[in-house]
Amino acid sequence: MTTCRLCGSESLASVVDLGATPPCELFLTAEQLDLPETAYPLHLRVCTGCLLAQIPPLITPEDTFTEYAYFSSYSTSWVEHARRFVAERDLAPDAFVVEVASNDGYLLQHVVARGIRCLGIEPSANVGRAAREKGVPTLTAFLTPETGAAVRAEHGPADLVVANNVYAHIPDVVGFTEGLRALVADDGLVSVEVQHLLTLMELNQYDTIYHEHFQYYTVASAQRALAGGGLRLVDVELLPTHGGSIRLWARPYGEPGPRVDDVLAREKAAGLHELSGYADFAARVAKVRRDLLRFLVEAADAGKTVVGYGAPGKGNTLLNHCGVRPDLLAYTVDRNPYKHGRFTPGARIPILAPERIAEDRPDYVLVLPWNLRDELVEQLSYVREWGGRLVFPIPSLEVVP
Structure with missing residues (x-):
């Protein structure tokens, strides 16, 4: 990889090189044990321009998500996290909610239970089928600007768009964000949950670096990515999920609230707004291994x-x-x-x-x-x-x- 996928810079600095591994969700059957496996380099770098941490897009989302082994509902704590999220939203009876990468309906099932119109957009046919069996309307598709526009044309603009644990999974981050913008109403909200690079670095969570995750966000780099697709970051929440996540609240129009400034200040104090903050991570990863x-x-x-x-x-x-x-x-x-x-x-x-x-x-x-x-x-x-x-x-x- 020679260029940053967000800003186009050709200057990328190494953070940690984990060697080469097969894609992490391609579990083998007994019949496949005597067949070769393809391994891909797993090398995290950070852009010296915009400071987006990223790995090369060596496998495509189509390779990973057409048939997927991860079903969100097998984690009881994650389902409860989703239930609380829906319960805390002040949704009008005629609201329309869209979740991107809706998996097996773990979240939208709670929207359905409230009698509120919703739609899941899920690329994996097998987990999308599980969602439909729960009564969650689900479109089997990847989100692109064209998909977002088509859904909006058919169903109308969404009052709330949810994108949990997917913003790191898409190499075309600008195009994906444009898809979110196409879905949401001009006065609607977009909620994006993604692992926070701050806790990944502080707590040595290097095992969350794998080929499905193309980029790793600070609030600063996420703010730039959202802006690149036409969304403005207006608020942020720090969450304990996945070892430490951020919930980014974005709108087509708006200004950052005080919590955005607070988290940006924490990131800056940790050194993540300059290259020096990434310098010793490889040594700490090596100690975990030993x-x-x-x-x-x-x-x-x-x-x-x-x-x-x-x-x-x-x-x-x-x-x-x-x-x-x-x-x-x-x-x-x-x-x-x-x-x-x-x-x-x-x-x-x-x-x-x-x-x-x-x-x-x-x-x-x-x-x-x-x-x-x-x-x-x-x-x-x-x-x-x-x-x-x-x-x-x-x-x-x-x-x-």
């Missing part, structure tokens, strides 16, 4: 059993970067039946049903979706019954008593 490998090797040498919990995309970045294979992590489990009997990309760790943990009573359970810590500590409390312990690899290795 600490996890040391723990797994020592556990194996001591005859202890270690299994995983969860098979999220972020877990595959971690496993591949650390070189973890089944000799160090016997298997992992996941609540999503789609993944059962499959194997993680690259590392080829078997994925089983969650009940397997209680059957095998391992000494340690390595929690890969660390961002769901509170939810999973409660779900996995039974591990203590036989003296098992949970292990969290990020922000630093922690073995929970």
Whole structure:
């Protein structure tokens, strides 16, 4: 990659190079284990001009999202997060709500329950089908300016457009933003939730760097991206989701509120509005890798059993970067039946049903979706019954008593 996808600058500085890995959601069937896998470089850089952190667009959204392994509704805490979001919105009975990347209807199901007109725009046919089975109207499509204009022409302008955990997934960030602008009414609101680069850097959350995520936002860089597509950032909220996210509120017209200035000041104090703030991240990532490998090797040498919990995309970045294979992590489990009997990309760790943990009573359970810590500590409390312990690899290795 030689040019910034936002401002066109040809000056990009390295932040961290994670080697080469397969796409993180391409879980393997048993029949595919003897076939080659394609791995792509995973190298995060930051533009020296606009400071957008980004990776090269080596795979397309069509490669990833036409058939997708992630179903949002398998996270109870995420569904509750969506329910609260809808409950807190002052929506008129005749309002129209559109969600982009609506997945399996995890959020819009709560809009439907209120009797409010809505539409999901979801590119993955399999998860969009699950949404329609819940009674959530869903269009199978990627958002482009043309898609946005067509939806507006058919259904009218949206009073609220929601885009959760998708703004990092689109390499054409300006075109996608233009699509959001095409959907929303002139006096409507756009809500965008995306992981905050500030917490990613501060808490060593490097496993959220993977090929589906093309860019990583500060509020400053998100403000520039929104403006490039015709939207004005008017407010921001700091959220605990995904280890630390930002909810960006944008309008076609408006000025930034005081919370925007507050978060911009925090980012500036952390050094993220200049190149120096990114200088030591690679060294901190290397320490996370060494600490996890040391723990797994020592556990194996001591005859202890270690299994995983969860098979999220972020877990595959971690496993591949650390070189973890089944000799160090016997298997992992996941609540999503789609993944059962499959194997993680690259590392080829078997994925089983969650009940397997209680059957095998391992000494340690390595929690890969660390961002769901509170939810999973409660779900996995039974591990203590036989003296098992949970292990969290990020922000630093922690073995929970």
